[in-house]
Amino acid sequence: MVSTFKRSTRQFMDEFCAARDLNSIFMRNAESYFLDYAARLSQRAHASNRPVVVGLNGAQGSGKSTLSELLAELLPRFFEVDCHVLSIDDFYLSKAQRRKLGAAVHPLLATRGVPGTHDCPRLNDALAACSEYSSGDIALPIFDKLKDDRTRKVRKIRVGAKPTIVLLEGWCVGIPAQAPLDLAVPASSFEFSNDNLGTWRGYVNDQLATVYVDIFKKLDYLSMLKPPCFEAVLDWRVEQEVRLIAKRREVANDNAIKGMNVKQVAEFVENFRRLTCHAMTVLPDLANETWELQADRLILSEVTSK
Structure with missing residues (x-):
């Protein structure tokens, strides 16, 4: 016999996926992993005398924002736990601030994304x-x-005053700095052409080793959506851009609204290659759980380290 809880959560997730036009893969992930994940987080929240701060790491387009939305609705409705989502993307420096940073340190820092381009204070x-x-x-x-x-x-x-989960989601959340030796050689032709001397990657790494450490120390818990390879990230980010443009056009009723084309997205994601690959190597040993994704975002396995 199917329990009332299972029927209720299944109906909720059906409605959640339909409202966002999500495919069956997200539903499979939710039923197999994310519902249990929510239960684990709720146990921590109920056992704590303060809000529990959870870091959610995932490469661009991996589904971390959608998972955050799911938890923000699922936890209050079924587990009596408030859930607030903070996206590290909302804390980017303004375009003018990044231009000044790019002029003072390195031109690549005018592009949003890497550590050092956020308003850390x-x-x-x-x-x-x-x-x-x-x-x-x-x-x-x-x-x-x-x-x-x-x-x-x-x-x-x-x-x-209710038990609370605070989710900090972002592509670089929880990533530690690289060792100096790892910075010696460009990670790609993009870095060879744009940062052959290592000024940009050195600055980014220094930021990770200093101001971002203070931020990530506030995390009580860390989870990761791990891509199968960096090449999958480009496909995911292109899909993300298409959905973003379509949504904005629908809301504004303006088909003239534009975003990045495929070539521009491909160049943009190169800014993230070094640290995305670094995260894929080191974060599974640091995260409380890592979900191994395949190219269609179906979770192949869940790995827990502590």
Whole structure:
């Protein structure tokens, strides 16, 4: 006999997937892994006397934002746990700030993405505020990826007295700095052409080793959606851009809205190659669980380290 809980969660996930036009693969992942994951997080939340801060790492287009949305609805509805999602992407420096950084340090830093292009003080403050129960609102920035700039809008959340999970999701969440020897040689033709002397990757690594360490120390728990290879990330990111443009056109009723084309996306993701590959190597040993994805994002296995 199917339990009431299973029937209710199945109906919920059917509606969740239908509303977002998700395929059967996400449903299979949710039923096989994500529902149990939510239960594990809820146990931690109920056992804690403060909000539990969870890092969710995943390469571009791996599905971390969709998983975060699922947890944000699933945990309150079925586990009596509040869930607030912070995206590290919303904390990018403004376009003007990145241009100044690019002029002062290296031109590649004008492109959003790598460690060093985030407003770390603001992110640190937001995580600190989310790490304790409070009756006040916490204002979070909103970044517009199509405009490649931070908006003037803010999103407000409130961490109340209920058991709470705070999710920090992002492609570089939890990644440690590389060893100096790893920086000696360009990781790709992109780096050979644009950063042959290593100024850019050295700056990024220094940021990881210093200011980002303080941010990632606030994580109580870390999970990873691991791609099968970096080449899959390009395909995922192209799909992501197409969906983003289509959604924006529908909302604005304006088919003239444009984003990056395939060539531009391919060049953009090269900024992420070095640290994405580094994460694939080192994070499974650091994360509480790693979901091994195949190219269609179906989870092949779940690996737990602690």
